[in-house]
C-alpha cells in the first residue's frame with residue numbers, strides 16, 4: 001500500500017498567522033481534513049506547519065467546522081508479505097519495498113524540482129545519526145530496493161535523482177521514520193503508506209489524535225482505504241497534534257527502545273514524551289508508524305514465540321496462549337499488564353479466527369470470555385474513544401449477539417448469577433449494552449462524520465436488529481403474562 005498526496009506543501013502560515021490558528025478547536029471524534037491541493041488548488045483548509053518549529057497545528061477558523069480529509073491518491077491495498085527478507089528473523093514486509101519502489105518511480109517521473117519530490121526530501125532523515133542497531137535494517141532495505149528497481153549502476157540510480165549511496169540511505173531513513181501502517185476498518189494491518197503531511201505529526205505516548213482508515217473511497221474501481229487523522233479529544237489551537245508511533249502494550253523500556261531504534265529519539269525529547277504524568281499507564285496500542293521496525297528479531301520467550309507463530313502455526317500459537325494466560329493471571333498480573341494483555345488479544349483473535357461454522361456453544365463462549373478479558377485490559381489503559389477499544393467492544397458485542405447453539409440451563413439462581421457469559425435474554429441485553437458502548441467509542445475513534453467508520457455502521461445495524469429482537473421477546477413475555485390467569489383470591 002502506498003499513498004502520496006500529489007502535493008503536500010504544508011506551508012508556514014504567512015497569510016493566516018498564529019492568530020487564526022488559535023481559533024481552531026477540535027472536538028473528540030472530529031476528522032481533521034486535508035484537501036489535496038491538486039484536487040482543489042484553492043483549498044482554504046490545510047494543516048499548517050508552524051514557521052518557527054516543525055510541528056503541526058490547525059490552520060484557520062474554518063477548520064473548526066470543516067474536517068480534514070486525507071485521500072490516498074495512489075493507494076492500493078497490498079497483502080503483507082515477507083518475501084524480500086533474506087531471513088525470517090528480518091522478515092520485512094515486501095510491501096515496504098514496493099512502497100519505496102513506487103516512491104522512487106514517482107520521483108523519477110516528476111523530477112527533482114517538483115513540489116512532490118521536494119516534499120519527500122523535506123521529510124526527516126536520520127542518516128547522519130543512525131543507530132548501529134538499525135544498520136542491518138537499512139542495509140537490507142537498500143539492497144531490496146535496488147534489486148526491486150533493477151538498478152545496477154550509478155547512472156541508473158541518477159535517473160531517480162540520486163547521486164550516491166548516501167541519497168539511497170536518506171530515502172530509506174525517511175521511509176522508516178515517516179511511513180504509516182495502512183489498516184482495514186477493523187484495524188488489521190494491510191500495507192504501508194507515506195504521507196508527508198501526516199508524517200509531520202510528532203509522537204506522544206498519550207496522543208490526542210489517531211491515524212485510521214475508517215472506510216474506503218467511494219470510487220468502486222479503486223476502493224482505496226482513506227487515511228484520516230481523528231481527534232481523540234478536544235484539541236486547542238496552540239496544542240500540537242500528537243499521534244502514537246509505537247504499537248505497544250510494552251513497558252516503558254521497550255517503548256523507549258523502539259522509539260530510539262526506529263525513530264532515533266534522542267533522550268531529552270523522548271524522556272519528555274515518555275515520562276509525562278498521566279492518569280493511565282502509558283500504553284499505546286494503535287501504532288500507525290511501526291511498520292518496518294517490528295520485523296526485528298527477538299529472543300523467543302514463550303510469549304514472543306506465541307506471537308511469532310500466530311501466522312505460521314496458529315494451532316501452536318493458540319495452545320501456547322491457552323497455557324500461558326492462566327499462568328500469568330495466577331501469578332498476579334492484571335489484565336492490562338505486559339505481556340498478558342498482548343497475549344490475551346492474540347488468544348482472542350486466534351479463537352475468533354478458528355470459530356467453527358456454525359460455532360459450538362463452547363467455542364463461542366471461549367471467544368466471548370477472551371474478548372471480555374481483552375476489553376477489560378484495554379479499557380484500563382486506553383482512554384475512552386480509542387479506536388482499539390471501540391473495535392474490541394464491537395467484537396464482543398457481536399459475539400454476544402450470536403444465537404446460542406445450545407444454551408446452558410443453570411440449575412439455580414446462584415449459578416445463573418455467576419454464569420459468564422449469561423444465557424438467553426440476559427445475554428442479548430448484555431450484547432445490546434456492549435454494542436451501544438462500542439458505538440459511542442467508535443464515533444470518537446473513527447470520527448462522527450464517518451458514523452464511526454465501517455465498523456460503527458455495522459454496529460448501528462446490529463443494534464437496530466437486537467432492539468427488534470429484544471422488543472419481540474419483551475412483547476412475547478408480556479403476552480404470555482397477560483394470557484396467564486391471575487390467581488383468583490379465595491372467597492371468604
Ligand SMILES: C[S@@+](CC[C@H](N)C(=O)[O-])C[C@H]1O[C@@H](n2cnc3c(N)ncnc32)[C@H](O)[C@@H]1O
Nearest residue numbers: 054124177178199200201202203263269270273
Ligand atoms: C514522522 S517524523 C515527525 C516530524 C518531525 N518532527 C519533522 O520535523 O519532520 C518523526 C521524527 O520526529 C522526531 N520526533 C517526533 N516526535 C518526537 C518525540 N515525542 N520525541 C522526540 N523526537 C520526536 C523523531 O526524530 C522522529 O524520528
